[in-house]
Amino acid sequence: MxxxxxxxxxxxxxxxxxxxxxxxxxxxxxxxxxxxxxxxxxxxxxxxxxxxxxxxxxxxxxxLLGPATVALAVPLYRNRHLLKQYGIAIFMGVGIGTLISMATVMFITRAGGLTREIIVSIIPKSSTIPIAVDVAQLAGGNSALAVAFVVATGTFGSVIGLTLLSWFKIYDPVARGLAMGTVSHGQGTAMALLEGEKQGSMAGVAMSLAGVFTSVLAPILIACFVD
Structure with missing residues (x-):
């Protein structure tokens, strides 16, 4: 003890x-x-x-990750007016971002001649681990690989994500938060929250929506382009 x-x-x-x-x-x-x-x-x-x-x-x-995730509702509640103001843009932006993220890595890995198991395991990389593992396993992927890809994506995104957005002169807190949450899930959300409450709340929304979109779109992409 x-x-x-x-x-x-x-x-x-x-x-x-x-x-x-x-x-x-x-x-x-x-x-x-x-x-x-x-x-x-x-x-x-x-x-x-x-x-x-x-x-x-x-x-x-x-x-404690559970209570910490639930606690993201606090900054989201404080910035709930942003959901009303940008609701459609948030939904469309996260959906398109999730689709592009999955499609890009799918076509790159296919062009690189990687095995189906690896391709299927890497496609849901921008969602949280539980979602990525379930999607990968249901499609015949490897759960261990899926976890590794999710962690690597989150770490890489949290390291360069905010800096990359600044290089492209994207300073709007809503856009920065949505980008980090969509691409880098929990780790990206944590970094966005350190930058500001608006960024963190939007990243939390994006992370949740990205998980939903991944669950729906990943099986379709795999069935159409991988199988």
Whole structure:
């Protein structure tokens, strides 16, 4: 029990340090999730602590993801006027963005000659892990690969997403939040929320809608272009 408490404290400390560095230097390469995970892995490896010893602490923090996700309703409620103002644009934008994301990676992997299992597993990469795993498994993909692709997409998007939007001079908080939530799911939403409440609330909406669109559109794309 004491070791579990220590690991929870260690993880929170790694997060707080990474968050401080992110705001202190404002560098996209200082990604909070990536840096925190790297620090925890380094500590476990250097101290020769097996991952199984860390699992109880991981399970506690994973359980807290549920309440944290529900808590996204708070900034969304505060910015509910944006849903009324941009409702149709949000729905269409997230739908088109989700479709383009899946179609692009599907055609690239097909052109690269990858196996059907890999193609099917990577198509739902921009949705959350539970949705991506279910879509991949139902279509004959590999759940482990699906998880890996989702994590990689979220990490990559959270690292360069906001910077890329700034390069293209996209500064509107609604647009930035929707883009991050559509492409980079939970990790993108977390980074958007750090930038601002409007960005975070819109990213949360986009993440939810993207999951719905992925569940509906991914099987259609696979049936039409992969099978």
């Amino acid at each position: 004491a070791l579990t408490v220590f690991f929870v404290i260690m993880t929170v400390a790694a997060y707080l340090l990474s968050r401080y560095l992110y705001f202190r230097y404002n560098n996209p390469l200082i990604n909070i999730v990536l840096l925190s995970a790297a620090a925890i892995i380094a500590i476990l490896v250097l101290a020769k602590i097996p991952y199984q010893a860390y699992v109880p602490a991981k399970d506690i923090m994973t359980f």
